[in-house]
Every structure is written in structure tokens, then in C-alpha cells.
Amino acid sequence: MSDLRSAPAPGLSDADHLRGDPAWPLVILYADFTCPRCALAHERLRGAPLRVAFRHFAIAAKHPRAVPLACAVEAAGRQGRFWELHDALFADPAHTDDPHLWAHAGALRLDLERFERDRRSQAVAELVREQTRAGMRAGVAVTPTLIAGGTFAPGPPDAELIARLTG
């Protein structure tokens, strides 16, 4: 069991998936692949000059596919295709069952056997669980939540927030 008392959001680590120029302002995004508002956040952030660190906030009680999808994207990441599957799931949120994951894996030329093994592994499940619980300890309560410079912004970022974040 985890200690869920308040604690600051962890700093960047090897477990984080980062996208964007290292010179751009950093935002940490806690999100869930079953969350339509997260897909909207993804769309709004993708063209912005921001360095995004994606972290899972996968609540099993919220959606039965929340944790399986988070694990699948982590498994793709173990073959260097984290962001590709991340983008594919947000682009097609109505197709997230296992056969759809296998189709994505094929399109991304993943080693399917390894993908299956990794996405069902204890290590990947633990990583997703730990990121989610670290988010809870930091005060994340909804998805998406952006953290930038210690400031929390729940909900999809609007143009004004993105302009402020990009400075």
C-alpha cells in the first residue's frame, strides 16, 4: 500500500516520457487515455512550443480501460514507440479494445509478443500505479492536470494558458 499524504510532484526521472525542445518551458501533464478532455488537451498542446512530460493518472474506477491503455502505451515505449501509440489512442478514442491495440502494434511494427508480455507485466502495472499515486499525492484530482513551475491547471488548457506557459 502507498503513502498517499501530500507530497510535491516528483521531479523528472528516467520514467518520464518527454516531447519537445529541451529549451522550451516544461509542463508535466497528468492524463488518461480514456478521458476525452485529455484528448482535447493533447490537441491543444501538440502545436505549442512546450516541452511536455506525460505522466499517467489512470483511475480504474473511472473507466475499465484506463489502466490497460496506460500499460499498453508504456509497453510500446519499451520498444521506442511511446508517443506513437499515445497519439494513436488520443486520435481514435472509440477503438481501445485489445484487437485495436494489436492493430496499432502492427501498424507501429512492434514485436507483438513482447508488447503483449510487457503490457501485462507487473513492472509496467507498478509504474502506472506509482505515477498515478504520485499525482494524487501532489494533489492531482482530475484529468487532465498540467503542472508548470509548481502551478496546477486542471482541465484542458485554453489559448490564454498556453500563451502564458510559453511565455
Place this chain on the structure above:
Amino acid sequence: MSVLAPGTPAPQFTLMTQDEQPFTRADLLGHTSVLVFYPYAFTSVCSDQLTLYEEVLPELAQRGATLYAISTDAVHSQAAFRHELGSSIAQLSDFEPKGATCRAFGVLHEHGHPQRALVIVDSGAIVRWSHQAQSTSELPGANLIFDGLDAV
């Protein structure tokens, strides 16, 4: 009106369980209770709140705490809400007389629904920690509950 402060004995109250049985102050005795007052069943923030807290029920159990969700919705509305969420959290109805328990705990909103508030009561039915969100659209993180349990 503001939520009961730490050190205050829980007031006498009667809520209704999903089995349409009374749930009173006496039911708080002997264990730590986390009372989650939420505004309305089936609304988005309340749904997010209860699914978030559902996720941490094992950790709450480990801390010896039982969580109850309280609103002024009718028992049957709460039951349907609970079913839709797939929730295992016990629901308690403050429907008749409407809002009486919320008023006693200092969390009745002027519009007749509960404020979004958390109250932790110890095994002697004494309030040990409480929190009222600044607005009903603000969802208190689960971390706040675990911080609050340190006061028990």
C-alpha cells in the same frame, strides 16, 4: 455556516442507508469515518470525486477508515448513481428532512444541497479534521483525506 471544526463532537443526526435503514451518530462509534458531503448525484465533479476516492479505498482501509458519501439526493437516486459509477462506497441520504444532517455539520449550501466538504470523525464521534472546498466545482484531492487522517 461553516463546516464543523476539529474537536467538535459530531451532532446527533439521522441519515438513510441504501437499505432504507437509519444511520445515526451511534454508527460512527468504534471506527474512523470519512464523511464526504457532495452536492448532487450524477454530476460530473461528484462522479469524478467518488471514482477518485474509490481508487484509494484499500489505502483508507489500511488506515482503519471507512468512507461514506452523503448528499441530499433520495435513496433511490443515490442507488442509481452508485450503480452507474460501479462504486462500492456506502451512500447515505439526507433527503428527509432535507439537508438536516448537512445543516448540523455546517455544510448545507444556501441552495439546499451540501457544500463539497470532507469531515473525518474518530472512533469516539469527535470531528478530528474537516475541509470545505472553496466552491462546489473544486474537487478535493485524495491526498487531503490522508493528511487529515494524521489528526486522528
